[in-house]
Amino acid sequence: MPVKKSVSTSSRKTMDPIIDMPMSAMNETKQGCCHGHFGMGHHCKNHGTQFSHRLMKTFFGILLVYVIILVGSLIRNEIKKYDFIGVAPENVSDRQLNISAEGKVDVKPDVSQITVGNSLREATSLEATTKNDQLIADFVNKVKALGIDVADIKTESQIMYPEYIYKEDGTKELVGYNITQNVTVKVRNDVNKASQVVSLAGQVGLNTIGGVESVIDDTEIYLDQARQQAVKKAQAKAKELSKMLGVQIIGVISYNEYVPESYPMYDEGFAMKSSVGMGGGPTIEPGTSEVTMNVNITYRIQ
Template sequence: MIIIYMNPEKSINIAGSVIIFFILLFVFAKWGPAINFSTTSQSKGEPFVVNGEGKVSVVPDVAKVTFGIQENGGSLKQVQDSVNTKSKSLTNAIKKLGIAESDIKTTSYNVYPQYDYINPGQRITGYQVSTNYQVTVKDFDKVNDLIVLATDAGANIVGGVSFELSDSTKAEKTNEARVKAVADAKTKAEGLANAAGISLVKIINVSESQNGISPRFYAMPASGDSLEQKSIAQPDIQPGQTEIQVIISLSYEIR
């Protein structure tokens, strides 16, 4: 039998070290900082975003014709009375053409004093009074007749004709372009997903942008020439076409 004799002092030192180790371990576990353990997790990636475009060409269904009356004179009342009389005759003539009163809009009424700038004091020598109208025409065959009629009724301010879309037509055709844009975006998304080897889970966001629809404008007689001073020929005015464009962005969740 082998008997091992240990130094008593050495045994006491080892036991003390073990006790101190466990005390320190307890203190660290109790009040020490938390130990972070790293874990591996897969977070969702960025959305898969695809843009689609939809275009629709449409013929404008509303024409807006602008013209006015302008008078000059020394007496403000006389000038105003003259303009008002001609304006009444003008609006009555427009109504006889079959245009509703609600489609005749006064866009401005202006009174400008005329001054004598040669002599000191800026003395008022007369007044200029003008009134301007915008007439909405839904029957394009009446546009030329309206221009001639306005001239005969006393309109002497050069205006023009713009072709636009009514609110209902604009809404209808914009929706058609929107449907095309969504279909285009979905087709692109499916093609790209197949090529990249990813799966489309669901659409998580949709955004839209539209182009501005500008009226098609046709000027009447050149600026500076009053209508009553010109022999008005029947102009060949065509509404042409307006394009509505819608861009749709679809965001997909993928896996």
């Protein structure tokens, strides 16, 4: 009997640690376990959010780089259109053909322009003016008598100045007054009448002969003829050159024209002394004059 009692006591002591565990400790163990599982879930959720943020940042970074490259390419393409700042585009500055040509028309002058005058010296200014006025008036009246229109007779203004001699003692002495005056007469389409005008100048006592100039009264008609001739020459030259160069004329960029300076034609055989003294007029041959027009045309080619 004592042995049986000893066995039962031993068994009960062995089970006591489990049976006698306080409930609070068990609850803490359960709560700790649950708490551990909850922490892992929260950690997984934070990790997923951070990954999404990083993915979005990477996407927007790539998009920004692409936009920058695109804008840079567009700017480069626009700048590439011009080689240098201030240089005109190629199709304006390089694609052109410049042609010059001259047109000439031979015209017989229709006006003889005669310049005569008087130069004298008298003791007083009044005497000089009176004598000069009389000589000029006589000449003009005789010219009108030939049937020349008063609009074609032009009397220039008088030029008068005193003349002195200088003595050895440094003083000066007035010796008289010089006076000069010219008259220009236009004779239209009548060379014989022009010769008569020159003779009249000698008859009345005028002593200055400027010459006889053969001129064209209205050059516009002949300038237009010369212009047409020059333009046709330029067009023909441009057509020929375009074929030689293998280009095509597609328009005109600019047109310029100018009339070269012309010199009056004087009758070479005119001499007052050789004709007036003999009572006849000089022989006047107007000949022909050239009316010239120069043109410059710039063509656009391709």
